[in-house]
């Protein structure tokens with residue numbers, strides 16, 4: 001039996017579907033590289049009511065991420081809607097459960113990237129991407145944004161930043177990804193795949 005392929009974990013939270021649409025484009029970019037797969041996972045919403053629990057299988061979209069999905073990934077793409085210029089609480093909540101991986105150094109030297117969606121053009125895409133990068137640096141991950149060799153970065157009038165892919169979903173969250181946003185999300189997935197395969201050769205055994 002052949003060994004399982006390495007995978008990039010595409011981990012996202014999405015309430016209205018925009019960040020999920022981006023995650024799917026990133027995953028397509030990952031899978032355009034040979035020798036690596038994309039694993040799409042989401043996180044459950046959090047509730048101010050402590051007793052509230054969500055079904056184990058979400059009604060739609062990807063299944064919920066486990067710590068093992070993160071532990072064994074070759075690279076991580078993390079996506080969140082922008083909430084007041086920052087990542088959404090459900091994703092932060094998941095990251096706050098990863099101390100065990102941090103203690104064991106499980107993510108050290110693995111590549112990571114981030115993506116986001118906003119309602120307004122100047123509503124905090126870059127700040128969200130930068131704040132999402134902070135916990136990944138604590139984990140020892142190697143952050144990869146988007147280089148300007150992706151020429152859409154100079155042409156876009158909507159989403160797409162050197163800090164990572166982004167999407168302008170509009171006031172009613174009903175604007176679909178345009179060509180520039182889609183191409184940049186795919187390019188980010190491809191780049192992460194290449195880096196994941198290259199950095200895998202450097203991995204030292206952590207827990």
Ligand SMILES: Cc1cc2nc3c(=O)[nH]c(=O)nc-3n(C[C@H](O)[C@H](O)[C@H](O)COP(=O)(O)O)c2cc1C
Pocket residue numbers: 013014015016017018019020080081082083084085086117118119120121122123124169170173
């Ligand atoms: C609590 C809350 C805070 C938000 N903060 C911002 C913001 O700071 N800037 C912005 O442009 N959009 C903001 N939005 C809008 C979402 O970022 C936007 O609708 C996003 O595309 C939703 O992604 P989703 O479809 O994946 O859920 C906010 C939405 C909510 C519910």
